[in-house]
Amino acid sequence: MEVSPPLDGTPCNFRRKAKRRTRGITRADLEEKWQAKVAELSGAGTPVAAPEAAISGAILIRKWEGGLVEYGNYVFLDVEWFATVLDPLFSHRRDSYGDIDLGGIRVTNIASLRRLDNEHVFEPQLAEELWSRELAPHLLLALKSAGLTFPLPNDPNGGLVILLRMDTKSPPEYSIRREEANQARKYDLTLTVACWFSLGVPPGFVERLLARCCRLGVPYPFWRYGALVVGNGAEEGLFSLSLDYSEHDNMLKVEVLGGGGEVHAWAALSKVLSVMIKMLSEFPGLPCEPIFFCPQHKTKGMPVRTTDAPAGSGLVEESYFCPLCQDRKAGIDLLAAALQVVGFSDEEFFDEPLRREFAENAERVTRQGCASQHGSDSEVGYLAPHAVGTMQAMNRSTQTGLPRSYEGLRPRHDVVSGTPWYQDVKTFVGAASVACLTVFGVFASKEDEDPRLWGVFLGVGMTLLGVEFLLIAREHKLLCCKPREDAASAV
Ligand SMILES: [Zn+2]
Numbered sequence: 001m002e003v004s005p006p007l008d009g010t011p012c013n014f015r016r017k018a019k020r021r022t023r024g025i026t027r028a029d030l031e032e033k034w035q036a037k038v039a040e041l042s043g044a045g046t047p048v049a050a051p052e053a054a055i056s057g058a059i060l061i062r063k064w065e066g067g068l069v070e071y072g073n074y075v076f077l078d079v080e081w082f083a084t085v086l087d088p089l090f091s092h093r094r095d096s097y098g099d100i101d102l103g104g105i106r107v108t109n110i111a112s113l114r115r116l117d118n119e120h121v122f123e124p125q126l127a128e129e130l131w132s133r134e135l136a137p138h139l140l141l142a143l144k145s146a147g148l149t150f151p152l153p154n155d156p157n158g159g160l161v162i163l164l165r166m167d168t169k170s171p172p173e174y175s176i177r178r179e180e181a182n183q184a185r186k187y188d189l190t191l192t193v194a195c196w197f198s199l200g201v202p203p204g205f206v207e208r209l210l211a212r213c214c215r216l217g218v219p220y221p222f223w224r225y226g227a228l229v230v231g232n233g234a235e236e237g238l239f240s241l242s243l244d245y246s247e248h249d250n251m252l253k254v255e256v257l258g259g260g261g262e263v264h265a266w267a268a269l270s271k272v273l274s275v276m277i278k279m280l281s282e283f284p285g286l287p288c289e290p291i292f293f294c295p296q297h298k299t300k301g302m303p304v305r306t307t308d309a310p311a312g313s314g315l316v317e318e319s320y321f322c323p324l325c326q327d328r329k330a331g332i333d334l335l336a337a338a339l340q341v342v343g344f345s346d347e348e349f350f351d352e353p354l355r356r357e358f359a360e361n362a363e364r365v366t367r368q369g370c371a372s373q374h375g376s377d378s379e380v381g382y383l384a385p386h387a388v389g390t391m392q393a394m395n396r397s398t399q400t401g402l403p404r405s406y407e408g409l410r411p412r413h414d415v416v417s418g419t420p421w422y423q424d425v426k427t428f429v430g431a432a433s434v435a436c437l438t439v440f441g442v443f444a445s446k447e448d449e450d451p452r453l454w455g456v457f458l459g460v461g462m463t464l465l466g467v468e469f470l471l472i473a474r475e476h477k478l479l480c481c482k483p484r485e486d487a488a489s490a491v
Contacts, residue, residue: 022135023078030075031055071142085131085139089122090148090164105130112157120166121152121159145346147208147279153218153232161214163207166224168247174221178228181240187257191269193304195252195276195290202283206245206252212275213243216268216349231264238264241272263358266338271349273304273315274342281308292339294322311343312353330365337361433464 025033038051048054059075062068069076076082084103093101100117107113112126127136140160143149149160210227217232217239226244231237239258245251254272258265273290280288291301292315302320305313314336325331337357343350 023081024074024076024138027073027075071145072138074138076142089162102130115159120162122149122162123157123159125157147211150211150214161222163211163222163224164204168224170223170226170244171221174226174228177221178242181228181230182257185237187240187259189258189260189265190295191256191265192293193254193269193273193290195254195288197250197252198287200250202286205279205283209275209279210243213272216241216271235264238262239268241268243272261362263338263355266358267351267354270315270339270342270354271344271351274344277306277308277341280306292316294325297322297324300324309341311341311350313341315339315341333361333364433461433468
């Protein structure tokens, strides 16, 4: 098994090191070896207590000591060897031919090597030649799990991007592409988080954060300290995420553009912040102050959680919610549903609970507004702006920025202004029916002997009463049921 030599490896040194055995083993092989040892000891009259739990316990202790690392089903038993094997990928040394110094190993796949050098894309074929066919999959998985690589979308060779090899300056097309993405969709919601690292960031922190976030969609362009990621697949065109770290002021800026009232931008930001919390847990004590800015009142910042928490936990505490937003309660409901910790694995983000809660929140707000339509006019006047106020608070646009799910909850005069005849006819019919019934009452009380006359008044009065009920039912349908349909289609 060939492995790369140490950093200062002379050819002689390298040959000696290359013969070193691989210092890793699959979990299954390790268990098998342990069972054989237990059987041997038992055979020799030395019973082993609870042998089935011994391996897990031993691995846990060695991990805690920093003596080994485990990725997937593979255990790297020697961290020094592990680091030495991966080192050539992240170093910028050159060999005597001017190529990337692979620690003395010469490879035949020159095209892959050039691609690693020029595009910072590492192809699995090169990994197999470098590390052997058996070891390469385990090391590639380790790189992915550690957030050191991410797959380049639609790459025919399955290339993996290594951000640590890239330049720290953003490419010129970054701002152009960002503007293009915004223009193409005319997003009406901007979510911003600024994160200040007062002492800077440790090497690899931003790159590993970015590598995980680049999996949220199609990343282009990307560089060592930033990326523009746009929605992919079912989320194509639904959000645009930009991440940008500046060494100048130790500030990481995250901005997500999306549609107001749609979950996609909120979900993308929740995922980025969840990844950051995970990263911060790997660097305990790193000073970091992430602030989420109210989409409506840009200057009002709300501190974002930085400590590890179960999936579904809020990312902004209720007590920090923007005091300027009109409806505090509705705003908290939305923030709790839309900004929360999202669980994730090497393969995917588990954001279903967030999407479900967001939809439920939208429906609840719609229902509240709907219920208010059954009450008095004063209740309507209070509750309808309640919902609108929420979204105005959450929404950048002040003109037409209402999200679809909340459109049905505009202030009542907006809705009614489209059907003025309604109110007039209803009022007229109501008055006429009351007049007829009053006349009938007068006749009845005087015990009038002409039943045809008061019978006509009774009949007309009852008919008008029926018409009024029909109009009320029709009004109810216009004001209440339609918004529900809107909400359902929006969610
Ligand atoms: Zn606000």
